Amino acid sequence: MTDQEPIHLFSYGTLRRSDVQMASFGRLLDGSEDALPGYRAALVEITDPMVLATSGERFHPIIEPSSSPDDEVRGTVFRITEAELRAADAYEVSDYVRERVRLKSGVDAWVYVSAANRRQAGRLESLIVAEERAFGLLDTLERAGVIAAGRTELEIERDIFTIASRDFGVREHWHDRVVRAGINALCIAGEEAPDRVVAEDDIVFLDLGPVFEGWEADVGRSYVVGNDPEKHRLVADLEIIFGLVERRFEKDRDITGAQLYAAALEEAEKRGWRFGGKIAGHLVGRFPYARSPAARDGGRISPGNPQRMRDPDPNGQPRHWILEIHLVSPDGSFGGFYERLLRRTQGV
Structure with missing residues (x-):
């Protein structure tokens, strides 16, 4: 580790494995058990040959927001450097996107979530913005x-x-x-x-x-x-x-x-x-x-x-x-x- 302030990365999947950590970071990471409330886990099929070779697993876990307040995803929060965060980005395939979350312990951490879910949230957000502007037009017409x-x-x-x-x-x-x-x-x-x-x-x-x-x-x-x-x-x-x-x-x-x-x-x-x-x-x-x-x-x-x-x-x-x-x-x-x-x- 360097003297710079550590970054927290929450992992619920293959990044917790020692062989994946050695291949990605050249060392074993320090971490502690934690959980991410309000999310649920699923599986995604991996086709990237490099990731397949590193993990040896065809299906990896992936998470997305849940509508149930009782759902949570258990995993490990690691302390890593900026360079190691970039290495983690390189390891994850395009099915994942990194975002900031607050864990059950209160720690703010990065986590990789479903990119499809993020794209969907973006579509709905764009429709909502368009609708708000349309209602603004109605308000203007009324005035x-x-x-x-x-x-x-x-x-x-x-x-x-x-x-x-x-x-x-x-x-x-x-x-x-x-x-x-x-x-x-x-x-x-x-x-x-x-x-x-x-x-x-x-x-x-x-x-x-x-x-x-x-x-x-x-x-x-x-x-x-x-x-x-x-x-x-x-x-x-x-x-x-x-x-x-x-x-x-x-x-x-x-x-x-x-x-x-x-x-x-x-x-x-x-x-x-x-x-x-x-x-x-x-x-x-x-x-x-x-x-x-x-x-x-x-x-x-x-x-x-x-x-x-x-x-x-x-x-x-x-x-x-x-x-x-x-x-x-x-x-x-x-x-x-x-x-x-x-x-x-x-x-x-």
Whole structure:
């Protein structure tokens, strides 16, 4: 060891073996038993010939974050130098990525975790950032007063395009900017309706699909122009029902698209509304993901989708979902819409 401050490296796999340590560092490491809470272990197949020759093992353990607070991975925390940390980096294959963690003992250490999990976290984070910017666009439109009685849906849509481009740098929209007012708010996605002038007591909803840094956002929000109490109740219930359906998704890890659609209908009926959508959401991802066949084949929250929503895509990657809540009054005279990412425990 040198006189420089030691670095802590937590190992749960082959780096604990004396032969691997001698081959990688030229010495046996000093360490003590410890554990990493909130993670779980799996196995990854190794194909790198150098690593195979050093460890002699085809399958190595690998760890990823766990949704269970009771899970932990036991291993050894070693004191190493900066040069030895670089040697450990060279030993680990591309399936692993090094990150900083706090161990059960309170020691801060480096550990090698699943790179696939890190990439997945990065995808979800990018979608969340895109969504937050899209909601910022909605907030800006609201403050600008673009939604007002006497204006047409087309006029509002043109303002959305201008403000999105000028203030948010949006150059692409993965779907048309949708503005629905009054009776037009009963229409489902893709259904044509004549341009309508916003009336004094209308509900108006905006459904936006801007693309930020190559990632799709899909957000929808409803507004009441006037003081009608039932219309205000419907708009308030949109987010409440979204939360109730989201919790149904959270509780059932095997839930299918058809089952979550049925849950949306049930929660709407409990609060006295009809569910107005033929679907209750869809997949979203890196543009143009939502337009691709992959997003249509089992990619909708609908009565015709028996697939489990947490099943991975054909490339083995977790999928991410938009949840749509479209409510209609019992007499079919008005409706409203709300959508955003289904964030709770997405992925596998």
